[in-house]
Amino acid sequence: MATSQKDFETAVNQVKLLQTDPENEVKLKLCCCCCCCCRVPSSQLKLYALYKQATEGPCNMPKPGMFDLINKAKWDAWSALGSLPKERARQNYVDLVSNLSTSESSSQGKPGTDGKQSGHDAVVVTSEDGITKIMLNRPAKKNSVTTQMYHEIMLALEAAGKDDSAMTVLTGNGDYYCSGNDLNNFTDIPPGGIEEKAKNSAILLRKFVDCFIDFPKPLIAVVNGPAVGISVTILGLFDIVYATDRATFHTPFTHLGISPEGCSSYIFPKIMGPAKAAEMLIFGKKLTAREACAQGLVTEVFPDSTFQKEVWTRLKAYSKLPQNAVRISKQLIRNTEKEKLHAVNAEECLVLQSRWQSDECVNAVSNFLSRKPKL
Numbered sequence: 001m002a003t004s005q006k007d008f009e010t011a012v013n014q015v016k017l018l019q020t021d022p023e024n025e026v027k028l029k030l031c032c033c034c035c036c037c038c039r040v041p042s043s044q045l046k047l048y049a050l051y052k053q054a055t056e057g058p059c060n061m062p063k064p065g066m067f068d069l070i071n072k073a074k075w076d077a078w079s080a081l082g083s084l085p086k087e088r089a090r091q092n093y094v095d096l097v098s099n100l101s102t103s104e105s106s107s108q109g110k111p112g113t114d115g116k117q118s119g120h121d122a123v124v125v126t127s128e129d130g131i132t133k134i135m136l137n138r139p140a141k142k143n144s145v146t147t148q149m150y151h152e153i154m155l156a157l158e159a160a161g162k163d164d165s166a167m168t169v170l171t172g173n174g175d176y177y178c179s180g181n182d183l184n185n186f187t188d189i190p191p192g193g194i195e196e197k198a199k200n201s202a203i204l205l206r207k208f209v210d211c212f213i214d215f216p217k218p219l220i221a222v223v224n225g226p227a228v229g230i231s232v233t234i235l236g237l238f239d240i241v242y243a244t245d246r247a248t249f250h251t252p253f254t255h256l257g258i259s260p261e262g263c264s265s266y267i268f269p270k271i272m273g274p275a276k277a278a279e280m281l282i283f284g285k286k287l288t289a290r291e292a293c294a295q296g297l298v299t300e301v302f303p304d305s306t307f308q309k310e311v312w313t314r315l316k317a318y319s320k321l322p323q324n325a326v327r328i329s330k331q332l333i334r335n336t337e338k339e340k341l342h343a344v345n346a347e348e349c350l351v352l353q354s355r356w357q358s359d360e361c362v363n364a365v366s367n368f369l370s371r372k373p374k375l
C-alpha cells in the first residue's frame with residue numbers, strides 16, 4: 001500500500017521526538033560519517049537523504065568542496081539515491097523511522113552505553129570533605145572533551161571558585177584521564193564554513209584556558225590514567241599534579257598538524273627546559289609518569305593499586321588547612337605570571353585558529369575519524 005503524505009508527516013514528527021534526535025545529528029553533527037569512514041550509524045544519514053529525496057526529488061545542490069565535511073556528507077548521501085521516485089523515498093523514510101523508534105525504545109535505560117551520553121553526564125561535579133571534584137565521565141571515548149564539555153567544565157570551575165570548598169580536583173572516570181579534544185569537534189562545520197568554525201573554536205579555547213589561569217583556589221589534577229593533548233598542556237596551570245604510575249603524557253600536536261595550547265609553549269620550557277619541552281611539544285614524545293615527574297610536570301607518582309586511596313587521603317588532609325592562607329599563598333605564587341599567561345593564551349589560540357584550517361590538520365583529523373572500527 002502506498003505511503004500517504006500523512007504517514008510521512010507523522011514520521012517526520014516522530015523523528016523530532018526520538019530521544020537521540022537523529023535528524024538533528026544529521027543536520028548538526030554529521031561529520032564525515034557519510035563516507036566509507038562512517039563511525040556514526042548510517043541510518044541517520046539515510047534519514048536526511050530520504051527526507052530530501054521525498055520532498056525535493058533527486059539531489060539538486062552543487063557538490064561542496066572536500067573540506068566542507070558536513071555538506072559533502074549530505075550531498076553524497078542524497079546523490080546516492082539517484083532518481084529514486086519521491087513516493088518510494090517517502091515509504092523508505094517511514095520504514096526507517098519505524099525501525100529507529102523501535103531500537104530507541106529498546107535501548108532506553110541500558111546502563112553503560114555512553115555513545116549518546118548527554119553532555120550533562122559527561123562532566124560530573126561533586127563536593128565532599130571541602131573538595132570539589134570535576135570528573136570527566138566519558139570512559140568509552142577515553143574522556144575526550146566535546147564542545148559541550150568545555151562549556152560545562154568552565155561553568156563548574158566558575159561555581160567551584162565561589163563555593164566554600166578548599167580546593168578543586170579534575171580527574172577522569174575509567175582507564176583514561178583524558179584523550180584530549182574530541183576530534184569530532186572539528187567536523188561540526190557551521191554555515192560560515194571552516195573559517196567560522198576555527199574562529200569560534202579559538203574563542204572557546206581562549207575562554208577555557210583563561211578559566212584555569214584565573215582560578216583562585218588550589219587546582220589539583222588527579223591523573224588516573226593516560227593523558228593526551230589539552231589535558232596535558234593545561235597541567236602547567238595546576239598547583240598539584242598527582243599521577244598513577246599507569247599514566248602517560250602525550251601531546252601529538254605536530255602529528256595532528258596543530259600547535260601547542262594551554263600556555264604550554266611558555267610554561268613547559270620554563271619547568272622542564274626548552275630541550276625537553278621541544279621533544280614533547282614539537283616531536284610528540286610520550287612521557288611516562290615517572291619521566292613527567294622528573295621533568296617537573298607531575299608532583300608525585302603513586303602505584304596504581306593504591307593511587308586513589310593515597311591521593312584522596314592526602315587531599316583530605318590538605319583541605320583542612322586554613323583556607324585563606326592557602327588561597328593567598330596560591331595567588332602569590334601565580335599572580336605575577338597572570339598577565340603573561342593571558343597573552344600567551346591569546347597568541348596560542350590565534351596560531352591554532354589558522355592551523356585548524358590547514359590541510360595538514362584537516363587530513364590528520366580525517367585520518368583519525370576514518371579509522372576502521374575495531375572488531
Ligand SMILES: CCCCC/C=C/CC(=O)SCCNC(=O)CCNC(=O)[C@H](O)C(C)(C)COP(=O)(O)OP(=O)(O)OC[C@H]1O[C@@H](n2cnc3c(N)ncnc32)[C@H](O)[C@@H]1OP(=O)(O)O
Nearest residue numbers: 140141142144179180181182183184201204205228229230
Ligand atoms: C574548542 C576546541 C578546543 C581544541 C583544543 C585543542 C586540543 C588539542 C588536543 O587535545 S590534541 C589531542 C587530540 N587527541 C588525540 O589525538 C587522541 C586521539 N585518540 C587516540 O589516539 C586513541 O583513541 C587513544 C590513544 C586515546 C586510545 O586508543 P585505544 O586504542 O586505547 O582506544 P580507542 O582508540 O579504541 O578509543 C576508544 C573510543 O574513544 C574514541 N576516542 C578516543 N579519543 C578520542 C578523541 N580525542 N576524539 C574522538 N574520539 C576519541 C575512539 O574513537 C573510540 O571510539 P569508538 O569506540 O567509537 O571507535
